[in-house]
Amino acid sequence: MHQDQIINKLVDKKIITISPDKPFTYASGMLSPIYTDLRLTVSYPDLRDWIASDLAGLIKEKYPDVSVIGGVATAGIPHAAWVADKLNLPMIYVRPKPKDHGKGKQIEGLFNNNDQIVLIDDLITTGGSVINAVKATEKEGGNVIGVSSIFTYYLKDTKANFAQAKVDYSPLLTYPELLQKEKEMKYITSTEYEALKTWHEDPWEWGKKFQ
Ligand SMILES: O=P(O)(O)OC[C@H]1O[C@H](OP(=O)(O)OP(=O)(O)O)[C@H](O)[C@@H]1O
Numbered sequence: 016m017h018q019d020q021i022i023n024k025l026v027d028k029k030i031i032t033i034s035p036d037k038p039f040t041y042a043s044g045m046l047s048p049i050y051t052d053l054r055l056t057v058s059y060p061d062l063r064d065w066i067a068s069d070l071a072g073l074i075k076e077k078y079p080d081v082s083v084i085g086g087v088a089t090a091g092i093p094h095a096a097w098v099a100d101k102l103n104l105p106m107i108y109v110r111p112k113p114k115d116h117g118k119g120k121q122i123e124g125l126f127n128n129n130d131q132i133v134l135i136d137d138l139i140t141t142g143g144s145v146i147n148a149v150k151a152t153e154k155e156g157g158n159v160i161g162v163s164s165i166f167t168y169y170l171k172d173t174k175a176n177f178a179q180a181k182v183d184y185s186p187l188l189t190y191p192e193l194l195q196k197e198k199e200m201k202y203i204t205s206t207e208y209e210a211l212k213t214w215h216e217d218p219w220e221w222g223k224k225f226q
């Protein structure tokens with residue numbers, strides 16, 4: 016496992032940025048003092064290889080019968096490709112909605128009803144994007160046995176959303192682990208640590224002060 020190396024590089028290359036006074040807006044509409052731009056990981060061969068190795072190991076351990084790896088568009092796709100390569104498995108990817116031209120497909124690549132599919136997104140906040148991808152895959156007859164991601168904020172909402180959707184979820188790195196490591200490594204001050212913890216306890220409430 017390369018957890019420390021991954022966290023060091025995410026911080027060092029400013030893939031994780033903190034801005035408590037000018038918050039970021041997430042895909043769900045949530046406001047946040049922290050943004051993790053995992054799209055940048057594709058530019059660092061060492062980092063993307065640590066991620067692919069650790070994700071491949073985690074997926075094989077949690078889902079030993081996996082037979083197809085799926086990427087959630089767009090940021091999940093390259094990581095799914097590298098993991099599928101490491102595990103020597105077929106790959107698919109899932110768009111947010113069907114194409115409005117060409118073959119009109121939402122899922123690209125092949126699977127059958129006997130396949131055990133694991134979907135990968137780069138990052139999970141509410142889980143809305145990946146759960147949408149699970150539902151789209153199941154609508155096409157696919158059997159999704161679990162989902163994984165490089166990172167998750169692990170909000171209370173996230174856990175509830177996965178439980179409600181009955182989707183099994185195994186992330187590589189969680190926000191509480193990241194915060195703890197950042198504090199230990201002195202990447203953030205105690206004040207920043209407390210502020211980031213407060214956001215995590217109730218992010219929707221935290222965002223109200225900017226409305
Ligand atoms: O768990 P959620 O609340 O759905 O948020 C996480 C999603 O948001 C981001 O994607 P974005 O919508 O920015 O699109 P992209 O992957 O095309 O960059 C990220 O890559 C996840 O897919």
Ligand SMILES: O=C(O)c1cc(=O)[nH]c(=O)[nH]1
Nearest residue numbers: 041042049050051052140
């Ligand atoms: O929830 C999101 O949209 C989101 C959060 C984040 O930190 N990074 C990102 O790319 N998306």
